[in-house]
Amino acid sequence: MTQETLLCTLQAEFGAALAGPDPAAPKRLLVDIDRARLPEIARRLIAEGGRYQVGVGTDDRARGAGFGIIHLFAFDRDGFAVAVCSSAPAEAPEFPSITPDIPAAGWTEREYRDLLGFRFPGHPKPKKLILADDWPDGIYPLRKDVPYNLVPPSAEDVAYELDEAPPGTTTVPVGPFHTSLHEPAHFAVYVDGETIKGCDYRGFMTHRGIEKLCQTQVSYNEIPFVAERICGICGSVHATAYAQAVEEAAGLPVPRRAEFIRVLMLELERIHSHLLWLGVAGHLIGFDTIFMHAWRVREPVMWLSERITGNRKTYGMVVLGGVRRDISPETAADIRSVLKTVETEVLGLKAAVLKDSSIHKRTKGVGHMPKAEAVLWGLLGPVARARGIDIDARRDHPYAAYDELAFDVPTADSCDVWGTVLVRLLEVFESVKIMRQALDKMPAGPILAEPLEALPAYRHGLSMVEAPRGESVHYVITGEENRPERWRVRAPTYNNLQGVPRMLLDNQFADFPIIVGSIDPCFSCTDRAVVVEQGTGRRRVLGRPELTALSRAGRM
Amino acid sequence: MRYFLPLINILIFLLLAPLFEGLLRKLTARIQSRQGPPLVQPYYDLFKLLGKESLNSAGTWPFRLAPLLAFAAILVVVAAVPFGFRMNALAGRMDGILVVYLLTLGGVAVLMGALAGRNTFGMIGASREMVTMIMVEPVLAMTLVLGAVKLKTLTLAAAMPSAAGAGFGLSSVLMLAVYLLALQAFVARQPFDIAEAEVELLEGPMIEYSGPNLALFKYAAMMKRMFYAWLFVSAFVPVLRTGIYPLDLVLQLLAMVVLFAGIGLVGATNPRLRIDQAVRYYAVLIVWALAAVGLAVKGW
Numbered sequence: 001m002t003q004e005t006l007l008c009t010l011q012a013e014f015g016a017a018l019a020g021p022d023p024a025a026p027k028r029l030l031v032d033i034d035r036a037r038l039p040e041i042a043r044r045l046i047a048e049g050g051r052y053q054v055g056v057g058t059d060d061r062a063r064g065a066g067f068g069i070i071h072l073f074a075f076d077r078d079g080f081a082v083a084v085c086s087s088a089p090a091e092a093p094e095f096p097s098i099t100p101d102i103p104a105a106g107w108t109e110r111e112y113r114d115l116l117g118f119r120f121p122g123h124p125k126p127k128k129l130i131l132a133d134d135w136p137d138g139i140y141p142l143r144k145d146v147p148y149n150l151v152p153p154s155a156e157d158v159a160y161e162l163d164e165a166p167p168g169t170t171t172v173p174v175g176p177f178h179t180s181l182h183e184p185a186h187f188a189v190y191v192d193g194e195t196i197k198g199c200d201y202r203g204f205m206t207h208r209g210i211e212k213l214c215q216t217q218v219s220y221n222e223i224p225f226v227a228e229r230i231c232g233i234c235g236s237v238h239a240t241a242y243a244q245a246v247e248e249a250a251g252l253p254v255p256r257r258a259e260f261i262r263v264l265m266l267e268l269e270r271i272h273s274h275l276l277w278l279g280v281a282g283h284l285i286g287f288d289t290i291f292m293h294a295w296r297v298r299e300p301v302m303w304l305s306e307r308i309t310g311n312r313k314t315y316g317m318v319v320l321g322g323v324r325r326d327i328s329p330e331t332a333a334d335i336r337s338v339l340k341t342v343e344t345e346v347l348g349l350k351a352a353v354l355k356d357s358s359i360h361k362r363t364k365g366v367g368h369m370p371k372a373e374a375v376l377w378g379l380l381g382p383v384a385r386a387r388g389i390d391i392d393a394r395r396d397h398p399y400a401a402y403d404e405l406a407f408d409v410p411t412a413d414s415c416d417v418w419g420t421v422l423v424r425l426l427e428v429f430e431s432v433k434i435m436r437q438a439l440d441k442m443p444a445g446p447i448l449a450e451p452l453e454a455l456p457a458y459r460h461g462l463s464m465v466e467a468p469r470g471e472s473v474h475y476v477i478t479g480e481e482n483r484p485e486r487w488r489v490r491a492p493t494y495n496n497l498q499g500v501p502r503m504l505l506d507n508q509f510a511d512f513p514i515i516v517g518s519i520d521p522c523f524s525c526t527d528r529a530v531v532v533e534q535g536t537g538r539r540r541v542l543g544r545p546e547l548t549a550l551s552r553a554g555r556m
Numbered sequence: 557m558r559y560f561l562p563l564i565n566i567l568i569f570l571l572l573a574p575l576f577e578g579l580l581r582k583l584t585a586r587i588q589s590r591q592g593p594p595l596v597q598p599y600y601d602l603f604k605l606l607g608k609e610s611l612n613s614a615g616t617w618p619f620r621l622a623p624l625l626a627f628a629a630i631l632v633v634v635a636a637v638p639f640g641f642r643m644n645a646l647a648g649r650m651d652g653i654l655v656v657y658l659l660t661l662g663g664v665a666v667l668m669g670a671l672a673g674r675n676t677f678g679m680i681g682a683s684r685e686m687v688t689m690i691m692v693e694p695v696l697a698m699t700l701v702l703g704a705v706k707l708k709t710l711t712l713a714a715a716m717p718s719a720a721g722a723g724f725g726l727s728s729v730l731m732l733a734v735y736l737l738a739l740q741a742f743v744a745r746q747p748f749d750i751a752e753a754e755v756e757l758l759e760g761p762m763i764e765y766s767g768p769n770l771a772l773f774k775y776a777a778m779m780k781r782m783f784y785a786w787l788f789v790s791a792f793v794p795v796l797r798t799g800i801y802p803l804d805l806v807l808q809l810l811a812m813v814v815l816f817a818g819i820g821l822v823g824a825t826n827p828r829l830r831i832d833q834a835v836r837y838y839a840v841l842i843v844w845a846l847a848a849v850g851l852a853v854k855g856w
Contacts, residue, residue: 194831286754286828287827287828289824510753510830511830551591552591
């Protein structure tokens, strides 16, 4: 199926309700629909094989168009994406809820209920999601007339009302601060004895409104560096995704060499992220030896990143139209030698993990979720691939230089945490493969495109980048003042976390850390936050030899 | 001399228990390719905790009493045991059953503290602790009963080192295996540190404790670990018995170092089990322990 055949199907069925079919870019389809028929078209798209990605709420009142919502659907097998737009008058921002059909849309709708004041009749859980519990009613921070730095007075004695606990259960509060969570978030876990019978999630405690900030204060070229700080792990992912969305909207061509360098950074990030996760997963089942060794193997990758970009993490490589630093032949040789070491070491780790019967005991059958439900919840990345869903944005919606690179997408059918471990371990080898090919095939040439004078306004750009945890979606509508009119970020945790309460059901409480850990939750991605740590003033610089000496007494 | 021996026992345990703990930590660190803390770190930790303000966060007397009770119970046990195969004044007045009771009392004190603390995580930890206690205590009791069956007396002096002393039969070999398999649970190390599972329960039963109270619990746990190591060496390693008290002491301590190295190795190479998985494991151990006693009754 192509987007043209899908458009014909939709036009036949929805006729006059469907307007403005617009091939925004190759492989993208933009349609307008009467808001009353949103649930119908959403159901239709899902039936045709679409996968719900996220919704984008917009405030178009300045242009006399009221409010809008854009629901995004990806057709992975056919490699295109559909954006379904609809609008509502400014005085009655009401859209029928599509959540009853598509549970994965639950958070999107709750998000715009909070941030834009939309109403979604039919939503099964119309509760606060993002705003603080003491945020006053009637102020919707994402509306254009609300200043970005508004700080309403805080209120006492307001608290989020948890879902009612199932009868016969006790509530165990995991969070807002808990050792198995590395960032603030609150899971109210309802347990009967040690068996989990339900769970309510209250997060978004570190929401800092990056989208609003960038739509009002920052310019196009500065945003990649802010985007990179959305997540401490997938910095390049967000920077690349943002840059690609703007490049698509503005029609800005990127030099081929820059695209290869982006691939190198993305894959380097994946290797380090998978090793980091493997360590954390080990720690969460009380196996710190795996933790220590996975992180030891990860170390050379971080030092390599420093030699390439000047930073161990948050590389600052990606800008609109290309990248900031070239890869010299010496660096390329350096990359190859580190890849070789990492590959050998990870082979050892893989053997140790796959053969350990205790690890099997702690991960097999844990966090089980059948494939059909995983599709329903829109799970992404290794979490989905562990449940037999064969999706990978790198292959399905090729970007950067991935169309030229050959690689496999490992999947598992155990539908549990074990599958996730397996998939993530195997992916490390695929990344090594991709990086070697990229080094071989990289053409010579410039690494940065000529900048455009001004980007055209009100053009839509959608970009999908496969982060280590799954697909990240960035949606950009270009604006007038050298910054986006609307920039929507959807990190993979946003989807995966919505499925966690279902994954927890009927498992033991002792499995809670590893089940939540198996999606590698990134609350800061979900909350779209930045945390800046300020030092005490006293500084001591520790280089690699000092750090190694401190931790290992000189052993490698 | 017999009257000084309990004091010597207490001194040895108080002085060396943190060192054994340090050994475990150092060994774990080396397996994990880390430098690890200095061997004497547990002493620093205890001193630091003992120097802190004593808080009664639950505000009730059972909460304050629990650490004292746990510490006192283990002190009495270690005072009475025939360390270095040498009978002392207390050992004659106690028997194996009392030792089991005292060790259980230490466990009950932990439960009492956790329940008095009224913390959700503490409660879950306490329930896991209780399950562990019920399931592994029989193995300890059977070890003592085995000696008693062989020598036809329950007195401590006879019961403890006797499994070896009365001839190393099939029953002793079986019991030795069972004891080794239960050892990790006795000392609450991975894969059986389930009650305090740091990532999910944040130290479980100990969560509300701080300062000197926590120090007492930790100290008691370290001494308990040392006791279980000693019991193994004393009951199942007969070759170390020379008859010269100081030499016996040193040999026993060295054997305990070896045993602790094993504990560290197993701990570092296993993830933590879930309580339901552990219970199935313990149940098998109980059956084998019973079988060992059965064999001993038959005279094997």
